[in-house]
Amino acid sequence: MLKPAVCSRELCVFSFYMLGVMSGATDEVATGAEVIDLLVAMCRAALQSSRKSIIFQPYPSVVDPNNPKTLAFSPKRKSYDRLQRALDGILLIRTMAQGSYSETKKQMDKIDPLAHPLLQWILASNRSHIVKLPLNKQLKFMHTPHQFLLISSPPSKEARFQTARKLYGSTFAFHGSHIENWHSILRKGLVNASYTKFQLHGAAYGRGIYLSPISSISFGYSGENRIFSEILNPSGFHNSKSSLLFDPYFLTYFLSLFLQSRNLNCVALCEVITSKDLQKHGNIWVCPVSDHVCTRFLFVYENGQVGDMHINTQEAQIQKEILQVFDSKPR
Numbered sequence: 001m002l003k004p005a006v007c008s009r010e011l012c013v014f015s016f017y018m019l020g021v022m023s024g025a026t027d028e029v030a031t032g033a034e035v036i037d038l039l040v041a042m043c044r045a046a047l048q049s050s051r052k053s054i055i056f057q058p059y060p061s062v063v064d065p066n067n068p069k070t071l072a073f074s075p076k077r078k079s080y081d082r083l084q085r086a087l088d089g090i091l092l093i094r095t096m097a098q099g100s101y102s103e104t105k106k107q108m109d110k111i112d113p114l115a116h117p118l119l120q121w122i123l124a125s126n127r128s129h130i131v132k133l134p135l136n137k138q139l140k141f142m143h144t145p146h147q148f149l150l151i152s153s154p155p156s157k158e159a160r161f162q163t164a165r166k167l168y169g170s171t172f173a174f175h176g177s178h179i180e181n182w183h184s185i186l187r188k189g190l191v192n193a194s195y196t197k198f199q200l201h202g203a204a205y206g207r208g209i210y211l212s213p214i215s216s217i218s219f220g221y222s223g224e225n226r227i228f229s230e231i232l233n234p235s236g237f238h239n240s241k242s243s244l245l246f247d248p249y250f251l252t253y254f255l256s257l258f259l260q261s262r263n264l265n266c267v268a269l270c271e272v273i274t275s276k277d278l279q280k281h282g283n284i285w286v287c288p289v290s291d292h293v294c295t296r297f298l299f300v301y302e303n304g305q306v307g308d309m310h311i312n313t314q315e316a317q318i319q320k321e322i323l324q325v326f327d328s329k330p331r
């Protein structure tokens with residue numbers, strides 16, 4: 001499981017590096033490889049977006065391993081080209097699930113000395129506690145093996161949400177957003193982007209976060225993004241005899257677990273506070289209070305596939321299935 005970070009100031013970044021705090025994030029590789037695969041995909045999508053100057057937030061703060069008193073990547077001195085090269089140097093994260101982590105790190109360091117520090121930042125900066133749902137816990141009606149449960153949102157937002165939930169109660173609704181936006185959403189939470197530079201679609205019903213109890217509406221806003229593609233490359237692994245990567249039986253199972261496509265869509269199932277602030281216009285809901293919406297599930301689709309277009313979160317059976325999974329989450 002990935003643990004949320006708590007500080008992004010430069011002083012914290014240097015302190016974390018000197019104390020070895022950020023290195024702990026990569027201890028999760030063996031058990032959270034599929035989640036890391038997702039985080040890298042979202043980072044890549046944001047970085048390669050034509051809107052990256054707007055939506056690629058936060059920009060990495062990474063200490064230079066060759067000069068620990070300076071930052072190799074800093075929001076104050078952005079270099080998208082150099083960041084792209086470092087991201088390209090991150091080998092298939094999925095290989096870490098069964099291989100030696102130290103050996104994989106060595107391979108990354110040979111390709112680009114900033115690849116591994118960038119990977120550490122991608123993991124440590126994630127402020128949402130995410131787990132991949134096992135097959136027996138997945139919501140079958142969503143029709144994708146790539147289902148993720150967000151056990152908690154960014155800490156401060158989660159605390160405010162829980163306070164409001166006790167007062168007003170909550171329900172579930174879908175939210176569609178392009179895959180490139182999720183790098184920021186996972187670290188800051190969903191925000192009211194209406195009439196700001198972050199707005200991509202219209203706001204026909206005024207300011208707020210747009211949701212719907214009907215899946216087809218949110219699928220329409222999830223978009224398509226032909227960005228993330230990773231291909232198994234034997235040339236990157238010199239000691240392949242000890243690796244399961246080249247066992248054809250293992251590959252069949254292995255490739256079903258990880259994202260393979262250039263074309264990724266992502267739709268979220270959110271928990272929303274049912275206060276008087278929530279405006280319902282038929283199947284279009286608008287919540288003007290950002291703290292009243294928390295992402296609880298992420299469903300990722302490849303090659304333009306989508307789940308059931310007729311799911312209504314307000315139907316009793318659907319609510320029951322959602323709550324069975326959500327209420328069984330680790331505490």
